[in-house]
Amino acid sequence: MIEEASETDCEELERLIAQEFAYKGLDRQKISMRIQTPGIMVFKKIVGKKIAGFVEIEITEGGIGMINAISVSRKMRNKGYGKELLRHALGRLADNECKTARLLVKKNNSAAKKLYQDHGFWHSAVHTKKIDGEEIEVWEKEITTEHDYLN
Numbered sequence: 001m002i003e004e005a006s007e008t009d010c011e012e013l014e015r016l017i018a019q020e021f022a023y024k025g026l027d028r029q030k031i032s033m034r035i036q037t038p039g040i041m042v043f044k045k046i047v048g049k050k051i052a053g054f055v056e057i058e059i060t061e062g063g064i065g066m067i068n069a070i071s072v073s074r075k076m077r078n079k080g081y082g083k084e085l086l087r088h089a090l091g092r093l094a095d096n097e098c099k100t101a102r103l104l105v106k107k108n109n110s111a112a113k114k115l116y117q118d119h120g121f122w123h124s125a126v127h128t129k130k131i132d133g134e135e136i137e138v139w140e141k142e143i144t145t146e147h148d149y150l151n
């Protein structure tokens with residue numbers, strides 16, 4: 001089940017984000033602010049009663065939909081949840097009439113790059129800045145119809 005995250009999820013999301021995106025320095029207050037920001041949506045994958053993973057999307061002007069973060073908790077990987085979250089994110093971007101989905105990924109993140117490639121993303125540019133000391137790639141894909149991503 002994938003649902004939109006709310007205020008009550010911030011503590012659990014903070015733990016998940018700290019595992020993989022510590023450099024972002026996102027504490028629960030900042031996460032809560034992001035959840036409430038117009039144009040930003042966070043979706044969670046629930047397994048049992050826990051959040052197994054999440055994805056954050058952002059609708060920008062000009063029809064670009066950013067996938068700002070996607071993460072699955074370490075114990076829950078390789079079960080298809082990453083795929084499910086990505087497909088959900090693409091569906092919501094399509095609902096919001098985004099024509100292009102874009103994301104940033106570390107050059108050496110082969111697991112994430114495989115996921116994106118399998119979903120039609122391509123490496124479109126090298127990001128101008130390093131993040132966390134690592135080279136960053138820009139990946140994007142044209143969004144065709146929302147029906148491609150129904151789940």
Ligand SMILES: CC(C)(COP(=O)(O)OP(=O)(O)OC[C@H]1O[C@@H](n2cnc3c(N)ncnc32)[C@H](O)[C@@H]1OP(=O)(O)O)[C@@H](O)C(=O)NCCC(=O)NCCS
Nearest residue numbers: 020070071072077078079080081082083104105111112114
């Ligand atoms: C990237 C990530 C979200 C994938 O989540 P996941 O739930 O493990 O992914 P899935 O189970 O849906 O697998 C998706 C595909 O990736 C492949 N995959 C998963 N882990 C892999 C790995 N370590 N190396 C290579 N391929 C991998 C799977 O085999 C699957 O391919 P398949 O459909 O051919 O079987 C997860 O590894 C993660 O949270 N990483 C840390 C955070 C991160 O790097 N996020 C991306 C930032 S840009």
